[in-house]
Amino acid sequence: MLGRRALASLALAFAALPPPRPAEAAVTDATLEPAGDGARLTLALPAGTRWRLVAATRPNRLVLATPGAAWRGPASLGSAGPVRRGVAERGQMRLDLLRPAAVKRVEESRGRLVIELEPTTAGGFARLAAAGRPLAESGTATASNLGRSQPGGAQPGASTPRSPARAGPLPLVVLDPGHGGRDPGTIGTRGTQEKRIVLAAAEELKKLLEAGGRCRVALTRSNDRFVPLGDRVEFARRRQATLFVSLHADSAPGARGASVYTLGDSSDALAGALARRENLADRAGGLRLPSVPPEVQAILLSLMRAETRAGSARMAGLVVEELGEDVPLLPNTHRQAGFVVLKAPEIPSVLVEMGFLSHPADEAALRRPDHRAKVARALGRAIHGWLARAGTAEALAAG
Numbered sequence: 246m247l248g249r250r251a252l253a254s255l256a257l258a259f260a261a262l263p264p265p266r267p268a269e270a271a272v273t274d275a276t277l278e279p280a281g282d283g284a285r286l287t288l289a290l291p292a293g294t295r296w297r298l299v300a301a302t303r304p305n306r307l308v309l310a311t312p313g314a315a316w317r318g319p320a321s322l323g324s325a326g327p328v329r330r331g332v333a334e335r336g337q338m339r340l341d342l343l344r345p346a347a348v349k350r351v352e353e354s355r356g357r358l359v360i361e362l363e364p365t366t367a368g369g370f371a372r373l374a375a376a377g378r379p380l381a382e383s384g385t386a387t388a389s390n391l392g393r394s395q396p397g398g399a400q401p402g403a404s405t406p407r408s409p410a411r412a413g414p415l416p417l418v419v420l421d422p423g424h425g426g427r428d429p430g431t432i433g434t435r436g437t438q439e440k441r442i443v444l445a446a447a448e449e450l451k452k453l454l455e456a457g458g459r460c461r462v463a464l465t466r467s468n469d470r471f472v473p474l475g476d477r478v479e480f481a482r483r484r485q486a487t488l489f490v491s492l493h494a495d496s497a498p499g500a501r502g503a504s505v506y507t508l509g510d511s512s513d514a515l516a517g518a519l520a521r522r523e524n525l526a527d528r529a530g531g532l533r534l535p536s537v538p539p540e541v542q543a544i545l546l547s548l549m550r551a552e553t554r555a556g557s558a559r560m561a562g563l564v565v566e567e568l569g570e571d572v573p574l575l576p577n578t579h580r581q582a583g584f585v586v587l588k589a590p591e592i593p594s595v596l597v598e599m600g601f602l603s604h605p606a607d608e609a610a611l612r613r614p615d616h617r618a619k620v621a622r623a624l625g626r627a628i629h630g631w632l633a634r635a636g637t638a639e640a641l642a643a644g
């Protein structure tokens with residue numbers, strides 16, 4: 246469990262902030278007050294000041310940095326909501342937390358910055374810290390960088406019901422029905438289109454998971470439209486998904502049964518090579534590690550990937566176990582391949598082939614809603630099993 250949690254602290258230790266510029270730009274006041282079950286931090290600072298808020302663990306804290314603006318606000322802030330205290334040091338405001346907190350809302354207007362915090366789960370906070378990117382920052386203080394929110398309208402098939410605010414957001418599971426639109430996927434001997442089968446199965450699974458109340462669910466597409474592979478991964482990453490499950494149906498002469506794929510080893514060599522280059526952030530698909538030397542980035546990325554890979558493998562094992570109860574399996578059920586949709590470096594990901602549309606028996610079964618419901622129930626059990634252990638491990642690691 247060292248990987249992603251240690252990553253955040255390590256990354257912060259390496260991320261030297263530029264020294265504040267003398268005089269002209271400065272944070273001149275700061276207040277912290279309770280707001281509902283959260284807290285509201287209000288800062289007076291010149292319009293256009295750059296700032297960012299990052300999370301760190303051991304102990305849990307939030308750090309607001311204003312590179313380029315000196316800190317002339319109070320040296321400390323009293324307790325409010327989940328915040329134990331605020332301490333100004335080295336031009337930053339450090340908020341020590343009593344309880345894990347996430348950003349609920351950010352408002353920037355004419356010399357005033359308001360950041361509202363709300364309680365979140367230990368696991369949710371650990372993920373925010375491990376993601377290595379700001380919870381919020383200047384100029385982008387809306388929706389997409391706030392973890393639990395999502396950009397309105399821009400994304401195909403977005404559907405993320407809010408969990409009760411009191412408990413903070415539940416972990417997000419992204420379901421990815423393959424293909425769609427002009428790409429029908431595999432076409433069965435009776436003309437069954439993969440894109441329709443997998444969407445129906447994803448919708449069934451979403452219903453089950455939401456009824457379970459243990460996670461939020463979002464679909465990369467919720468209708469018959471084409472979504473590029475890279476967009477599916479980005480969809481999950483932008484929302485800081487906990488788990489990514491892609492649904493497909495396969496085609497191969499004579500073969501039948503369900504199977505599950507995780508990313509093959511070759512991808513790690515690729516990641517290593519990528520990490521040694523300078524522009525890691527872009528090349529790793531938008532993953533933003535703090536500004537650290539390339540060799541440190543390589544270590545951070547490899548730690549993160551190792552943990553992600555372990556999470557993916559654990560999920561694949563559960564899928565095999567649960568599906569095996571109910572449906573025929575392909576021999577060597579857990580396989581590895583370099584599917585693009587499995588390449589998020591920080592999100593455990595699996596691709597489930599629910600059966601072979603090229604096999605008449607599998608095709609007939611997959612056409613039946615009751616069979617798809619059976620597959621969905623098995624996947625639902627696997628996901629719940631995976632989440633249960635992820636939650637425990639994270640609570641322990643964060644505590």
Ligand SMILES: [Zn+2]
Nearest residue numbers: 423430493494
């Ligand atoms: Zn497919």
